[in-house]
Amino acid sequence: MxxxxxxxxxxxxxxxxxxxxxxxxxxxxxxxxxxxxxxxxxxxxxxxxxxxxxxxxxxxxxxxxxxxxxxxxxxxxxxxxxxxxxxxxxxxxxxxxxxxxxxxxxxxxxxxxxxxxxxxxxxxxxxxxxxxxxxxxxxxxxxxxxxxxxxxxxxxxxxxxxxxxxxxxxxxxxxxxxxxxxxxxxxxxxxxxxxxxxxxxxxxxxxxxxxxxxxxxxxxxxxxxxxxxxxxxxxxxxxxxxxxxGHSGKKIKKNEHKKLGKEILKVENLVLPREDGLALDDVSFSLFEGEILGIYGMLGAGRTEILECLMGRNKDVKGDFFVDGKYAKPKSVPDQISKGFAYIPEDRQKEGLIQSLSVAKNLTISSLKNYTWFFHLLKKQEENAVTETIKNFFIKVSNSDLPIYSLSGGNQQKVVIGKSILTSPKILLLDEPTRGIDISAKADVFEIVNKLADQGIAVILVSSELNEMINVADRVIVLSKGKVTGEFTGSGVNEQSLMRAATGGE
Structure with a gap:
């Protein structure tokens, strides 16, 4: 000592x-x-x-x-x-x-x-x-x-x-x-x-x-x-x-030989205006079933704005959106959820959780329709869903009726992800999912993300941490000042190439 x-x-x-x-x-x-x-x-x-x-x-x-x-x-x-x-x-x-x-x-x-x-x-x-x-x-x-x-x-x-x-x-x-x-x-x-x-x-x-x-x-x-x-x-x-x-720690494992499914999302010529110019300037990309697509860039590059546009949170957005080959411009958050989108926001406390509710209620709040029959709540089905989610998402909690604020930051984040997955999404949008959580919880989160991708869910991951892009993402697009400045796969996803693209080639 x-x-x-x-x-x-x-x-x-x-x-x-x-x-x-x-x-x-x-x-x-x-x-x-x-x-x-x-x-x-x-x-x-x-x-x-x-x-x-x-x-x-x-x-x-x-x-x-x-x-x-x-x-x-x-x-x-x-x-x-x-x-x-x-x-x-x-x-x-x-x-x-x-x-x-x-x-x-x-x-x-x-x-x-x-x-x-x-x-x-x-x-x-x-x-x-x-x-x-x-x-x-x-x-x-x-x-x-x-x-x-x-x-x-x-x-x-x-x-x-x-x-x-x-x-x-x-x-x-x-x-x-x-x-x-x-x-x-x-x-x-x-x-x-x-x-x-x-x-x-x-x-x-x-x-x-x-x-x-x-x-x-x-x-x-x-x-x-x-x-x-x-x-x-x-x-x-x-x-x-x-x-x-108490041990050497879990390591994030990346599936180097993953077989991707069909194209599930296509975005063309995405433009988002703001007071002092463009938050997003002619951004285009595709996303495939089972893929983890990383979006990297410095703060203010437009990373979060892409996710917000995909969730229907920005009304001024221009561009073309296709889901499963059909034109599907985002109209509202409920509309996007019905199309199979789920969003994990950066600020879990304010946007991802309801602090006055229990762990169980936070988990099922977005998918209550799955546990209702006419005007009745199917309590047993809801309890089974909560129990399975806590088990599958490694949430450390002694009682699901405990208030959500009694959990650590890492376990709260797992609840946010679990809540979204209970809506049965096809496309999962993650904005800084490991912000403020420890090494072990990060490994748990990405083990969950990899499992979801293996099940065919398409994932878009926004992260400011280079090692997460390198170790988790199958493909990375890089933004700088609202524009795509690079796209990398395989060995091209490395620190030097991502940083060079993120800083506009500087």
Missing amino acids: YEKSDTVEVCLEAKQISKIYPGTLALDKVDIKLYRGKVNVLIGENGAGKSTLMKIIAGVEQPTEGTILFHGNEVSFTNTREAAEAGIGIIHQELNLFPNLTVAQNIFMAREKTKYGKINEGEHNKQTKDVLQKLEQAIEPDKIVGELRVGQQQIIEIAKTMIQKELSILIMDEPTSSLSNKEVEVLFHLIEELKQQGVAIVYISHRMEEIMRIGDTVTILRDGKLVASERVSEIDLPWIVEKMV
Whole structure:
């Protein structure tokens, strides 16, 4: 275990922290030390207890047992305001924004500045511009947050914390999951500045290359228990995987000799206008039964827009669409579902799940017509479908009646996929299906995807991770600024060719 040296200051120490939820031991006597001016990496599989531990440190949750020493003094934060006043900030993995309010209003929510008894919007806008300029973002303070793309909303989450004064500890839970490569570099530069100021960074990520690049120490949790703590300079990736999952980990297996079926979808001359030009510019492609077609490109290249057009979510789209050889222009989401389309959105929390419902109800919400007879719900058939889906999709849940928010991110994602498959689709659209989930859960997701493709379901996979394109997709089309800049199969699906096409040949 890594202990502090004479030259490294421990700014926070959590001792024997346990957290018990009804029926679940989320944390079991966990110890952790956070070092001043260091990036303290915290990793583990989904459900290992990482976010729970950080919520306790940030005052979101209170421990069932254990003590926290902050700069040598025992503390107990009953809410986030108390923790923030002490100098602890947290950037949550799941966005915590008000989509109907402006950027400035979100950043200064619950910390408003006043002048003559009124909210000082001018000062809000000025400080918002300053912090966004530091983050190299040309976003106007009066822009409505709901109109921003997910990556920009993630930047706003980061900016909210940067407004906080006297930071001592900054917790970042999957901060790069929605960011472009350029935005990630800006964030890393900001982290380096904060380290120089003596801020302790807690960095939670499933991206191993990030951990090895910016981490100073690493703490690993598994099943709510502390497994290991070590200097990053003393370890390697196989060591991390072994400690995380207890074995060398599953590998994504790609079927190199797959036989594809007939052409099931054909898109010709797809054009999608937007205020400042074209989101999609003359895009054409085909999709075959049993194929996993990858769509790769930088954020803003038009990847998600293609899926949204195919699901009937964009009314201004132009172009020709053919399903099973018949002309079938998308009219609405229900219309596309009836044609055999299913969509897994990037933001599972807001668009893929209903947080107030149970695991079972989320699974069957889109296919209830299969379990009804006139006005009666066929309860037994519904229960059988839920049981089979939980088994086939490796969903870890002790009781399907538990609320969906009690599941880890990886298991929630499996529920979203299972829900879609219960509609019996012919074409499955996946938008960043492994965002914010761990190595083992990623392997589970792609094992599921490969099985579905083997059953003849055609899959379109949008991912910003190169290794997923290389290891999963049968064929990859690359977008840059709304245009197709490359199409690759076989050995042509490699890092160099995809990156060159994604950057317009640069």
